[in-house]
Amino acid sequence: MNVKTAKKPESRVGVGYSQQFKMQTYGEDNLYPQNLLAITSASGTARLCLNRYAKFIEGFGFKDTNFSEYVLNKKGDTSDTILHNFSEDVARFKGFALHVNYNVFCQIVEVQHIPFENCRLEEEDENGYIGHILIHPDWKGKKTRNGKSILVTKDTVKKICVFNPDPKVVQSQVEAAGGIDQYEGQVLWVSLDGPSVYHTPIYDPVVTEMSTDEGLSNVKNRNVRNNxxxxxxxxxxxxxxxxxxxxxxxxxxxxxxxxxxxxxxxxxxxxxxxxxxxxxxxxxxxxxxxxKNYDKDFTVTDESTVERIYAQFHQELFYAIRMGKLGFSGDVMRDAYEYYAGEVTTEQRFIERAFDQVFKYWHEPVNISHDFSLRPLKYIDSNGTSVNS
Known part of the structure; x- marks a missing residue:
């Protein structure tokens, strides 16, 4: 068998087009991120691996502690708060989104995190350029405010310009909006798969195993509760x-x-x-x-399913520790933490570059070195000291 004759798999993310909003749909039903959230939330193994992945991406926060405590918006969110939200989005969706506001001098004065699953891309123009990000609090249309569902309509979908801090561009957008008070700012939408591309997270190839993990939990539950x-x-x-x-x-x-x-x-x-x-x-x-006890009937399926999920997150060492193959000691945990901290350096640099993009146009001098590098996570032993050197 060669590539030509091999059975072709279906596309993992079907990108369509919505005439109503002139946007690219994220998945055939435009709910790919929401569907992923539902699948991972129902799998205990997936949640464990995702939480660890996000935790290592965030690390110990910014090396510059002055910047980590710096307030970035009127809500009082600090850089560390935004970083925490970023890390979860990068782990779950392989990207994140920021909303930035400007003053009359075309300087950035506020930064806010936008849940990545709320964002969609406008259709490309003839030059392949995407000019706007469309935002809705719930693309399923089931979220409520004041007791009423927030339906997906032109009135509830915000259309905001993509990030372009060029003062001339910002000035023209402010004028087109009718003044700075009417201007809604810009959205920095970034993906590890590349600019203006709907991405697939690293765990997408094992969503079937994640769904299986949920099913196995249901079997165990019913075996105990209903047998x-x-x-x-x-x-x-x-x-x-x-x-x-x-x-x-x-x-x-x-x-x-x-x-x-x-x-x-x-x-x-x-x-x-x-x-x-x-x-x-x-x-x-x-x-x-x-x-009748069905647990033994699914033992092999259970073990292989869990192992594949761990492997997709590159967390084989943690799986081996869990299964007792490596034992448990400070040295073992140190090696596991050091290994996995190295696995997420690409994601950390991705976040660092985004902060650098924004703060080149910040409205006031910030008492920081403009070093947005993140500290890697280290194993802390029972005495509260770092085992990693």
């Missing part, structure tokens, strides 16, 4: 039939559905099930009642 966990069954004589107040014989089922539910789940384990017989000559007897 029959009685220890045995007693078969006894039923006796005389019941008669109601009108003299009518009441027919009883041997086991009613509501009775069965009394023997399902962990809180009803080890009960005795009583079954009454119709015929008097049948003697009572005790019958073992075996239960």
């Amino acid at each position: 029959f966990l009685v220890s045995c069954m007693i078969i006894a004589k039923k006796g005389a039939p019941s008669v109601d107040v009108d003299g009518q014989v009441i027919e009883k089922k041997m086991i009613a559905p509501e009775d069965l539910r009394k023997f399902q789940g962990d809180t009803n384990g080890n009960k005795i099930l009583l079954v009454e017989l119709e015929e008097d000559e049948d003697e009572p007897k005790v019958v073992a009642f075996p239960t």
Whole structure:
């Protein structure tokens, strides 16, 4: 078999076009980021790996502590706060977005984080240029404000110019908006896959495994919560039939559905099930009642699924520590932290360059060295000291 004859996989992110908003849709249903969030949130392994990935991207924050505490907007968000939000977006979506505002001198005066899943790209023009980012708080149209759903309409979708700090460009945009008070600023939208390109996160190839991880958790839950966990069954004589107040014989089922539910789940384990017989000559007897445990049936699937998710995040060392293959010690954890801190340097430099772009046009002198480098995360032992040198 060669490349030509091999079965062609479907595109991971289908990019379409929305005539209503003149934008590129992110996935065929325009909900690719939202779908990813739903899948990863339902997988315990995915959440663990994603949180670790974001944690290492953020590291110990900016080396320049003066800058880390610097307030960037009216809400009081500091550089460290924005960095934390950035790190989560880069881990989940391989990109992030910033909203910047200008003063009358075309200088940046405010920076705010925009949830990356809320952003969409305008359609390219004939030169391949994308001029605007479209923003909506919930592209599913289910989020509410004042008790009303925020539907996806032209009135609720904001269309904001892409980041271009050239004073001449900013001035022309301010004039077109009708003045600085009407101007909505610009959006710095960046992706690790390249400029103006919808990206796929590093874990996209294992979304099937993440969904499988959720399914395995459901099986385990139902095995414990809904399985029959009685220890045995007693078969006894039923006796005389019941008669109601009108003299009518009441027919009883041997086991009613509501009775069965009394023997399902962990809180009803080890009960005795009583079954009454119709015929008097049948003697009572005790019958073992075996239960079915499905956990062993899925052991191989469970282990291989978890391992593949860890591997896609390049967290094999942490998986080996978890499985007891490397043991647990300060040296082992130091090596694991040092290894993974090196794995996220590309993402950290990506964030550093974005901050550098913005603060070249900041409105006031900042008491920083303009070194936006991030400190790598290090393992802290039980005494509170850094094990990494």
